[in-house]
Amino acid sequence: xxxxxxxxxxxxxxxxxxxxxxxxxxxxxxxxxxxxxxxxxxxxxxxxxxxxxxxxxxxxxxxxxxxxxxxxxxxxxxxxxxxxxxxxxxxxxxxxxxxxxxxxxxxxxxxx
Amino acid sequence: xxxxxxxxxxxxxxxxxxxxxxxxxxxxxxxxxxxxxxxxxxxxxxxxxxxxxxxxxxxxxxxxxxxxxxxxxxxxxxxxxxxxxxxxxxxxxxxxxxxxxxxxxxxxxxxxxxx
Numbered sequence: 001x002x003x004x005x006x007x008x009x010x011x012x013x014x015x016x017x018x019x020x021x022x023x024x025x026x027x028x029x030x031x032x033x034x035x036x037x038x039x040x041x042x043x044x045x046x047x048x049x050x051x052x053x054x055x056x057x058x059x060x061x062x063x064x065x066x067x068x069x070x071x072x073x074x075x076x077x078x079x080x081x082x083x084x085x086x087x088x089x090x091x092x093x094x095x096x097x098x099x100x101x102x103x104x105x106x107x108x109x110x111x112x
Numbered sequence: 113x114x115x116x117x118x119x120x121x122x123x124x125x126x127x128x129x130x131x132x133x134x135x136x137x138x139x140x141x142x143x144x145x146x147x148x149x150x151x152x153x154x155x156x157x158x159x160x161x162x163x164x165x166x167x168x169x170x171x172x173x174x175x176x177x178x179x180x181x182x183x184x185x186x187x188x189x190x191x192x193x194x195x196x197x198x199x200x201x202x203x204x205x206x207x208x209x210x211x212x213x214x215x216x217x218x219x220x221x222x223x224x225x226x227x
Binding site for chain 2: 033035037042043044045046047050052091095098099100102104105
């Protein structure tokens with residue numbers, strides 16, 4: 001069965017703190033893709049990153065970084081020096097052929 | 113380049129009325145997806161198209177829902193008759209190739225309220 005688990009329903013931190021959003025997935029496929037999307041309060045869904053199952057290199061983009069570990073079936077997302085504008089719901093998703101299997105999302109609140 | 117364009121952004125209508133949601137995918141994208149998002153069920157895939165042909169509509173909740181894609185640049189999702197439980201945010205997304213790792217790019221969504 002394909003499944004994505006985001007165990008953290010809501011996280012609240014003070015601005016400038018680092019925060020990590022957890023994502024654990026289940027799949028029997030050897031080739032798969034993982035994604036992170038951001039949904040700010042305005043409601044749109046914004047694509048952040050894609051990672052394929054053959055590439056376990058961590059990725060950094062500005063204050064954002066992603067840690068992909070096949071051994072633990074995890075694809076965690078870290079925001080360094082968080083800002084109020086990072087407040088949003090963040091979704092992790094697993095690509096199963098055409099369909100995205102979505103996690104429930106983690107609501108991130110950054111307090112000024 | 114323009115992203116996925118959905119209209120209207122908001123729709124409020126009375127139960128029993130027909131509702132039509134519209135979507136213009138990103139030019140050149142050959143896959144189009146319709147999703148529904150609610151607090152209770154999260155994001156649900158309703159239907160998707162490849163090259164204007166519906167491939168899988170197993171997520172369409174019931175016969176009151178229908179979707180069409182008459183050409184590569186336009187799709188509609190219709191609800192007739194609408195019911196209060198259809199209230200949700202409806203997203204359209206498009207991607208280059210559905211089976212690969214290409215990401216789906218989403219429109220801003222239509223917030224639908226059925227009174």
